[in-house]
Amino acid sequence: MVIKLIRRKDSPNWWLRGSIRGISVYESTGITDRDAAELILTVRSKEVLDESIFGKKVNATFDQAAESYLKAGGSPRFLPALRKQFGTRHLRKLRQNDLDAAALKLLANASPETRNRQCYTPFIAVWNHAVRNDWADVRQWSRPRRTKGTTRRREEIRSGNRPVPYERAAQFVAAMAPAPAMVMTALFYTGMRPIELFALEMKDVDVAGRWIIIRSSKIGEPRGVPMHDFLVPLFEALLARKDRIQKVFRTFKGQPYTICAESGGQLSNGIVGARKRLAKKGVDITDVSPYTGRHSCSTGLVVAGVHPHIKDQILGHAVDSMSRRYTNVPQAPLIEAINKLPVPDAWRAIPWWEDPLVYSRRHVKWGRDR
Structure with a gap:
């Protein structure tokens, strides 16, 4: 059978209909x-014939891959700009210099970290x-490196960039x-990124x-995270809600946290309030912020002797595609590893553990309950 042009009563455009070597086409x-x-x-018939002989790789475009990636639950963040850049270009024709050129064009004045996050990471996730799907060959894409020198010092001393005991x-x-x-608490005992926890x-x-x-994680891939036994009462309480809101973690007003691209800024009032309350007691703790939990979790796992591969899987750093096939399957080694993180008595003694759901609706402002 061949592909032919046809007319449809409900459309002024010409349509393609037919099949070549078992591949059917019905499109405008x-x-x-x-x-x-x-x-x-003529062009489409050749594409279908080539695909029937050589497979999908010969004709798959970035747009097709991106659309399929989104339907599979991939993150849409930063993809629109990339689709404008690569659009209908065939994957087999894309090279490292194409990705580098697009990153510089889209983010000319951005830091290497920003280009990596907003361009390289989503591109590689789609790839x-x-x-x-066997639409492209395995390829090792290079990412921009951070410039060495004194410019790093200021970033390193920011709150959240280092672990704390x-x-x-x-x-x-x-x-x-x-x-x-x-x-x-959940950030420190899962190692999740704030944006991942807010979207949970x-x-x-x-x-x-x-x-x-x-x-949908920052790297654009789904992943599984083990739950520390310490968190079980917290999750049991929060999951007991009976309303229509599906987000697990919410503000004291019962509303989901706003999903921000880069930080846990939605917790800024809580962070500032804690610092002021501690300062009144003569305690100076200014090096704790939402991202501190991730760094502390990583360091805690290392100190506990957890194998680097297990640690990387917990934190979402693993590049082993096999591990991502079991996203939905609880993995005993990961659960065992996360439970090696220490739980100080002071954390267990926090009053809201008595009834997390009730306490989650209470607001503390500068030391006073209301």
């Missing part, structure tokens, strides 16, 4: 002119999705209002299996 040309439609027919974190979290304190939905938490599913 998008134009009304017969001669132009004939050219599209890896295409590889899994869990005893110090417990003292800080105990001074926070309950709702943000619960978020911080009830359906993705398996308390019995001690497992959390992140549908």
Whole structure:
């Protein structure tokens, strides 16, 4: 059978319909002119024939891969700009210099870290999705490197860029209002990024299996996260809500946290409040912020002797595609590893553990309950 031009009563455009070597086509040309439609027919027929012989790799475009990636639950963040850059270009024709040029064009004045986050990471996520569908070949893409020198010093001393001992974190979290304190507790005992925790939905938490599913992470891939036994009462309480809101963690007003691209800025009031309350007691803790939990979790796992591969899987750094096939399956080695993180008595003694759900609705302002 061949592909032919046809007319449809409900459309002024010419349509393609037919099949070649088992591959069916039924799509609009998008134009009304017969001669132009004939050219599209010729080109499309060759594409389908090539695909039937050589496979999807020969014709798959970045747009097709991106669309499939999104349908599979991939993150849409930063993809629109990349789709404008690469659009209908065939994956097999894209090279490292194309990615580098696009990153410089889109983010000419940005730091290497920003280009990596907003351009390289989403591009590679789409590419890896295409590889899994056999639309592209496995390829090692290079990312921009941070410039060495004194410019790094200022960034390194920012709050959240370094781990803190869990005893110090417990003292800080105990001074926070309950709702943000619960978020911080989960960050320290899962190693999740703030944006991942804010986006977490009830359906993705398996308390019995001690497992959390992140549908769309920063790297654009789904992953599973083990649940520390310490968090079980917290998740059991928060999942007991009976309303229509699906987000697990919420403000004291019962509303989901706003999803921000880069930080846990939604917790800024809770962070500032805790610092002021501690300062009144003569305690100076200014090195704890939402991202501190991730760094502290990573360091705590290392100190506990957890194998680097296990640690990387917990934190979402693993590049082993095999491990991502088991996103939904609780993995015993990861659960065992996360439970090696220490739990100070001061953290267990925080009052809101008595009833996390009730306390999550309470607000503390500069040391006074209301």
